[in-house]
Amino acid sequence: PERVAADKGYSSAKIRSYLRRRGIKAVIPERIDQINGRLRRGESLCRLDRAAYRRRNVVERCFNKLKHHKALATRYDKRARHYQAMVTIACLLLWLP
Structure with missing residues (x-):
């Protein structure tokens, strides 16, 4: 970077x-x-x-909003691809009106 x-x-x-x-x-x-x-x-x-x-601050606020999803905050998923899918779904929910 x-x-x-x-x-x-x-x-x-x-x-x-x-x-x-x-x-x-x-x-x-x-x-x-x-x-x-x-x-x-x-x-x-x-x-x-x-x-x-x-x-x-924009990045910090994004992480804060993503952490409102309990599955992301506690990382229940054992597989990385499942966790990545949850991150993708959470991001979609943030961006869709």
């Missing part, structure tokens, strides 16, 4: 360096303790692509 969008829970030096080594841009806001540490050390703050971070 070109970039990874995540919430503040994934903001760590280890994750950022892992992405940087692979040439992937991190769209992860920094936690306040990381911001304060950077300011104390005189480093520049990380820039956050706010437009890309806002698009992350």
Whole structure:
């Protein structure tokens, strides 16, 4: 992927360096303790692509709606193709009026 969008829970030096080594841009806001540490050390703050971070919300809301189907949230199906079929049906139900 070109970039990874995540919430503040994934903001760590280890994750950022892992992405940087692979040439992937991190769209992860920094936690306040990381911001304060950077300011104390005189480093520049990380820039956050706010437009890309806002698009992350669309994916989060889609997962939230899919989780309303109990079969998807608890994964009762033992076979991957059955689970994939349930995901497809749930997506169809979201898109059909």
